[in-house]
Amino acid sequence: MNTLSTHSPLKKLALTVTALLSLTVTAEACTRVLFHGDNGRNITARSMDWKRDVGTNLWILPQGIERNGEAGDRSIEWTAKYGSVVATGYDIATTDGMNEAGLNANLLWLVESDYPHPMNSDKPTLALSLWAQYMLDNFATVAEAVAFLETEPFVVVTAHVPGENRLATLHLSLSDRFGDSAIVEYIDGKQVIHHDRSYQVMTNSPTFDKQLALNEYWQEIGGTTMLPGTNRAADRFARAAFYINAIPKDGNERDTFAGVFSVIRNVSVPYGLNTEEEPNISSTRWRTVIDHQAGRYFFESAISPSIFWVDLNKVDFKPGADVKKLDLGKDQSNIFSGEVSGEFVTTQPFKFLGITEAQLQAAMKQEEALNTVLDAEEEAVFEEPAVSAPQS
Numbered sequence: 069m070n071t072l073s074t075h076s077p078l079k080k081l082a083l084t085v086t087a088l089l090s091l092t093v094t095a096e097a098c099t100r101v102l103f104h105g106d107n108g109r110n111i112t113a114r115s116m117d118w119k120r121d122v123g124t125n126l127w128i129l130p131q132g133i134e135r136n137g138e139a140g141d142r143s144i145e146w147t148a149k150y151g152s153v154v155a156t157g158y159d160i161a162t163t164d165g166m167n168e169a170g171l172n173a174n175l176l177w178l179v180e181s182d183y184p185h186p187m188n189s190d191k192p193t194l195a196l197s198l199w200a201q202y203m204l205d206n207f208a209t210v211a212e213a214v215a216f217l218e219t220e221p222f223v224v225v226t227a228h229v230p231g232e233n234r235l236a237t238l239h240l241s242l243s244d245r246f247g248d249s250a251i252v253e254y255i256d257g258k259q260v261i262h263h264d265r266s267y268q269v270m271t272n273s274p275t276f277d278k279q280l281a282l283n284e285y286w287q288e289i290g291g292t293t294m295l296p297g298t299n300r301a302a303d304r305f306a307r308a309a310f311y312i313n314a315i316p317k318d319g320n321e322r323d324t325f326a327g328v329f330s331v332i333r334n335v336s337v338p339y340g341l342n343t344e345e346e347p348n349i350s351s352t353r354w355r356t357v358i359d360h361q362a363g364r365y366f367f368e369s370a371i372s373p374s375i376f377w378v379d380l381n382k383v384d385f386k387p388g389a390d391v392k393k394l395d396l397g398k399d400q401s402n403i404f405s406g407e408v409s410g411e412f413v414t415t416q417p418f419k420f421l422g423i424t425e426a427q428l429q430a431a432m433k434q435e436e437a438l439n440t441v442l443d444a445e446e447e448a449v450f451e452e453p454a455v456s457a458p459q460s
Contacts (some may be wrong), residue, residue: 075156097301097350099335101270102243102326106317110247111324112172112358113332114164116155117350119342121301125157126367126378127392128412132387135205138422139186139193139225148205151385154379155356155363158177158230160421161197168385169208169245170245170360173200177272181237184257186223187432194222196236197421203242210248214263216330217252224254227423241270245360251276270302271335279305286310299349304335328357329368329375339370354400369400375403383409390414 097117104110116122130151137143153164166172186193194202194421207213226235239253251262251270262276269283272278279302286295286306295310296303309323311334315327336352357366363380384390392412 088334093228097272097299097304097337098174099304099308099332100174100241100270101312101328101331102174102249102265103312103315103324103331104247104265104268104317105319105324108361109321109324110243110245110360111328112243112360113328113355114174114176114241115336115355116163116331116351117352119350121399122163123157124163124400125159125396126387126396127154127156127415127418128152128378128383128390129154129201129390129417130385130389130391132386133205133417134313135198135201135389135420137192137194137198137222137225138420139195139223140425140428142191142193142201143422144192144194145224145352146206148156150205150208151380152201152204153380153383154204155199155354155367156418158229159418159423162201162420165200165204166358166365166380167204167208167362168363168383170363171204171207171209171213172358172360173203173245174270175200175238176241176270177237178253180239180275181226181239181254182257183224183226183254185432186225187428189223190457191220192222193225194237195224195420195422196224199224199238199240201420209244209246210250212262213242214250214261217259220259224427225423227421228352228419229450230451238310239270239276243358243360247360268312269305271305271308273446274302282306283309289428298399299341301339304338308335310334321445325357325359325366326383331353332357335368351421354411369396371399371401372378372403374403374405375409376406378409382407382410391417393418411440415423442444 098115099113103111131148133148136145150169151319152160152165152167152169157163163175194432203213204435228234229236239251242250248265249267251267253260253276255275271279282302283306295307308331311331315331316323334357337349339351341349341351352370354370357369365375365380366375368375392417394412
């Protein structure tokens with residue numbers, strides 16, 4: 069469960085090697101940007117980059133739905149205060165979405181994520197698949213969400229990526245109609261929150277604090293002089309950070325959205341790109357753009373010829389309203405155009421991927437066994453050799 073203690077040298081080495089191997093072989097890419105317009109219009113855009121079809125569909129989730137954290141006997145429970153429109157991953161997790169109050173939540177890959185082991189805490193538990201949905205269900209603004217998260221009310225529990233032998237490692241970004249922003253990560257088993265409206269860009273590795281440090285270098289050079297052009301996360305961060313503040317902030321609605329779409333496309337990865345030299349680079353599958361003020365959720369598939377959107381003002385989010393789905397098809401290839409709220413179909417709610425109490429207990433035993441082995445190896449490495457008595 070990615071929950072080794074990091075206090076001993078050998079355990080630190082084991083974690084470092086694991087992280088480096090994961091970064092080299094399996095890391096996926098995404099980008100999120102937040103635009104601040106002079107007229108108070110705040111727009112968030114994100115790309116979803118993945119090596120294969122991520123099984124995304126759009127869902128309408130009304131108020132009043134009762135949920136639990138799907139993470140063992142201590143799962144946190146709540147009732148959705150706000151309705152939302154979300155984009156799923158494999159129809160087992162909310163990866164992106166916007167609620168009726170204008171709050172946006174995005175999950176992006178971060179291989180350095182290290183979540184605390186739930187069995188080492190008495191706090192309620194929340195499956196990673198529900199992390200973004202919990203935010204959308206319960207909060208209207210970033211400030212509200214951050215104030216709640218700072219109390220560390222639950223432990224986030226990860227699980228395996230469907231069909232793969234690796235754990236999901238994600239960080240969370242939040243933005244709202246006021247242009248506020250927050251980035252939430254779990255590093256070395258601890259929750260880390262970066263909260264400021266100036267945090268307009270998030271990509272993947274490294275951790276957000278290091279992304280900011282790298283971006284300072286490119287800011288000193290100046291984007292009109294030179295910008296990094298690769299698809300690597302740090303380069304995408306630098307380009308997005310420059311362009312999102314270089315496009316006009318006082319344009320009309322058409323020009324503003326054209327500018328934001330152009331920025332998120334600029335940091336997208338060409339469809340079908342897959343090189344042995346860069347196995348951590350993945351094709352952009354789709355993009356979303358969030359109009360916080362007007363309540364519109366735009367969606368663009370990499371293989372569809374048109375952009376479409378959901379006007380949340382036209383959606384029935386009242387308690388008891390139907391859960392509805394817009395089936396995007398394999399590789400999000402179904403074609404839609406214009407406003408599509410009327411094309412959603414009443415559907416049984418999807419089930420969030422969870423983990424049982426038995427699985428948590430088994431993971432705890434596995435960790436204890438591994439810790440025992442590592443402790444023994446560490447003692448052997450650092451044990452002082454015996455000194456023979458001098459011969460007379």
